[in-house]
Amino acid sequence: MYQIKTIGILTSGGDAPGMNAAIRAVTRSAIYHGLNVKGIYRGYKGLISGEIKEFQTQSVSNIIQQGGTILRTARCQEFMTEEGRKIAYENMVKEGIDALVVLGGDGTFTGAKIFANEFNIPVVGVPCTIDNDLCGTDYTIGYDTALNTIVESVDKIRDTANSHERLFFIEVMGRDAGFLALNSALASGAEAAIIPEIVTGEDQLETLIQRGFRKSKNSSIVIVAESDSTGGALGISERLKKEHPEYDARITILGHLQRGGRPSAYDRILASRLGAAAIDALLDEQRNIMVGVVHDDIVYVPFTKAIKDDKPVDAVLMDVLKALSC
Numbered sequence: 001m002y003q004i005k006t007i008g009i010l011t012s013g014g015d016a017p018g019m020n021a022a023i024r025a026v027t028r029s030a031i032y033h034g035l036n037v038k039g040i041y042r043g044y045k046g047l048i049s050g051e052i053k054e055f056q057t058q059s060v061s062n063i064i065q066q067g068g069t070i071l072r073t074a075r076c077q078e079f080m081t082e083e084g085r086k087i088a089y090e091n092m093v094k095e096g097i098d099a100l101v102v103l104g105g106d107g108t109f110t111g112a113k114i115f116a117n118e119f120n121i122p123v124v125g126v127p128c129t130i131d132n133d134l135c136g137t138d139y140t141i142g143y144d145t146a147l148n149t150i151v152e153s154v155d156k157i158r159d160t161a162n163s164h165e166r167l168f169f170i171e172v173m174g175r176d177a178g179f180l181a182l183n184s185a186l187a188s189g190a191e192a193a194i195i196p197e198i199v200t201g202e203d204q205l206e207t208l209i210q211r212g213f214r215k216s217k218n219s220s221i222v223i224v225a226e227s228d229s230t231g232g233a234l235g236i237s238e239r240l241k242k243e244h245p246e247y248d249a250r251i252t253i254l255g256h257l258q259r260g261g262r263p264s265a266y267d268r269i270l271a272s273r274l275g276a277a278a279i280d281a282l283l284d285e286q287r288n289i290m291v292g293v294v295h296d297d298i299v300y301v302p303f304t305k306a307i308k309d310d311k312p313v314d315a316v317l318m319d320v321l322k323a324l325s326c
């Protein structure tokens, strides 16, 4: 039996609010169960360069409420090569790390899966991304906070839109997933959401125009998911200018403000539950899996399933949005 004594923890890919709460939960839960913890800085980069520190209970004090990640994060090309991963493994052995907990999104888990298979090490993933685009979990850490940040921003923009009787296209993040756009549109009372999942076979802008949107409104807000397939807010408004010059639209791209800020209570609780579940999974001899939550229950999802790129949005929500914006 593979006896785990020391775990390494790292955050990788884009930062997400709640990552710190998850670092705290993994660290404290591991120590509670008698394991040693080592913090690896700057994701896979730090595993290769050996930027690794012993963590105690106090190393994660006073961070549950902070956005970003105290471990820092990075994208690491070198980890995509066999040579890079070999150096990473050698550093793990040198540091006495027997298992890894990785916090990140699909790229992070793709790398983790390859690494775990190559060197036969237990690796567990904790889903941290504002995009909510990982399969096998209803929610990812950071999504709820980002959603709330977007809604707060849209409320403010609506004040201006109403005062000036204007049409606004507001672009939100999501990297080819429409969860943030669709749900922020619902929560902010927007007229519509343009999301990548619906792009095929339907011209969403034309559908909106045909529906006669704005007829009875003194302002309109359309949330657009960033994506090559939607064209983003800029692409949509360029088209509108060309094809329907009677409309005068304004654009706001919310950008990185969506990633920052104090995590919501929901994200802190989710991070605490999933962080503890990651340690339970390792002690239960599970490997190559992501911890997730489905119908509020903790689940263990193989990396291969988590990184499949077709997590569906709930199409019914599109209909609800349409009905509520008539």
Ligand code: ATP
Binding pocket: 012, 013, 014, 015, 044, 074, 075, 076, 077, 078, 079, 080, 081, 104, 105, 106, 107, 108, 109, 110, 111, 112, 114, 128, 129, 130, 131
């Ligand atoms: P986000 O969803 O916030 O972008 P992410 O985890 O998907 O987060 P990526 O930049 O895609 O972020 O991936 C993070 C890191 O994972 C990469 O910089 C790289 O080091 C590693 N990684 C990604 N894909 C692979 C791969 N195919 N092989 C090895 N490592 C990989």
